[in-house]
Amino acid sequence: MATKVASRADIAEGTGKTIDVAGKKIALFNVGGKFYAIDNECRHRKGPLGEGTLDGSTVTCPWHGWEYDVTTGANLDDPNLKLGCYPVKLEGDDVLVEA
Numbered sequence: 001m002a003t004k005v006a007s008r009a010d011i012a013e014g015t016g017k018t019i020d021v022a023g024k025k026i027a028l029f030n031v032g033g034k035f036y037a038i039d040n041e042c043r044h045r046k047g048p049l050g051e052g053t054l055d056g057s058t059v060t061c062p063w064h065g066w067e068y069d070v071t072t073g074a075n076l077d078d079p080n081l082k083l084g085c086y087p088v089k090l091e092g093d094d095v096l097v098e099a
Contacts, residue, residue, distance in 0.1 A: 002089050002096035009093065011035070016059060016070070018050030021099035025050075026086060028097065029070045031057045036070040037086040037097045043075065049083075 005019040005028060016029035018040050025040040027050035036057075040050050047063030054060075057071045067076040073083035087098045 002087070002098045004094050005097050006095040007093045008090070008095060011095070014054055016050050016052065016054050018048060019097065021086075021097050024099050026097060026099060027052075027059070027070075028088070028095070029054055029057075029059065031070060035088040035090065035095055037088050037099075038068065038070055038073045039083040041083075042066050042068075043081050043083065 003021050011030040013030050016027055019026050019028050026037050027040040029036045042049055042061040044064050044066045047061040049059050052059040052062050057069055058067050059070050060067050073085040075081035089096045
């Protein structure tokens with residue numbers, strides 16, 4: 001079941017934020033008007049990826065600089081290190097995430 005987590009206007013293009021879906025912290029990003037949701041915790045030291053810097057589809061962890069592709073959840077240095085990805089749906093101006 002999808003949960004409304006934001007409105008399109010809440011997350012400007014090229015930015016992200018941390019959301020809560022059923023008690024789970026998820027990082028939600030707007031990449032060129034498309035929205036992607038991944039686990040919020042970096043695999044290194046659990047840094048908050050929703051607070052990271054987004055460059056294209058790459059988010060950089062604000063704590064130690066680890067980088068992930070928000071479209072796949074894959075770590076850029078080691079593609080075998082993956083974060084969970086969650087389906088995102090848009091309904092009008094509503095952004096919904098399934099977690």
